[in-house]
Amino acid sequence: MVQHINLLSKRGPTRKSAVTLGLATALVLWVLGMGGMAFSVEWHLRGLSNTEAQMRQSVVDLKASLEKKRQDSGLMASEAMARQVALLQGELDARRDWVELLKKGELGNPLGYSQWLETLAAVHVDGVWLQGVSIGKAGQSVSISGKALTADAVLQYIDQLNASFKPMNVRFNSMEITQDAAGDAAPSRQLTSVSFKIF
Secondary structure, three states, X not given: OOXXXXXXXOOOOOHHHXXXXXXXXXXXXXXXXXXXXXHHHHHHHHHHHHHHHHHHXXXXXHHHHHHHHHHHHOHHHHHHHHHHHHHHHHHHXXXXXXXXXXXXXXXXXXXXXXXXXXXXXHOOOOOEEEEEEEEEHHHOEEEEEEEEOOHHHHXXXXXXXXXXXXXXXXXXXXXXXXXXXXXXXXXXXXXXXXXXXXX
C-alpha cells in the first residue's frame, strides 16, 4: 500500500503574520502620504517663490516706468528749479534783513559821521575836554562824555553844542554830572573836576 503525503499542504495564515502584514501596509501608506504632502508643500513653496520673484520684477519695472515718465514730463527739472528758487528766496530774505538794518541805522550811516566830528571839533569852551563820543542808530543816538573844571562850563558847552548841531536837526536834552573824588592833598591846593555825559 502506498501512502501519499502531501508536504506542500496549504496552511491558513497565522494571526501574527496578518498583523505584521497590516502594519507593513499601513507604514507604507503613511510613508507614501507623507511623501505626497512634502511634495505638495515643496510645489506650493516653489509657486510662492516664483510669484514673489515676479512681483519684485513688476515693482522694478514700475519704478523704471515712473522715473521715465517723470523725466519725460519734466518733473525732475521743475523740482530742481523749485530747489533753486528756494535757495534764492533764502538769499533774498537775508539781503532784505540787511537792507532793513541799514534803514534802521543799525549798521551805521552810509554817508559817515565826518560832519558830526567836524562840528564837535569846532565847539570850544574853556575848562571842558571830551573823552568819548558814541554815535549809534544812524545818528539817532549820540552821547558825549568828558570832564570839566566846573558844572557851569558844562552848561555853556551844552548851549554851544545845541546851537552848532541845530542845522543837522540834532538836540541834546539830557546830561549827567558827577563830582570827581578829591585826592589826599589839602583841598585848597587840589583842583576839583566834574565828569559829564551828554545825550
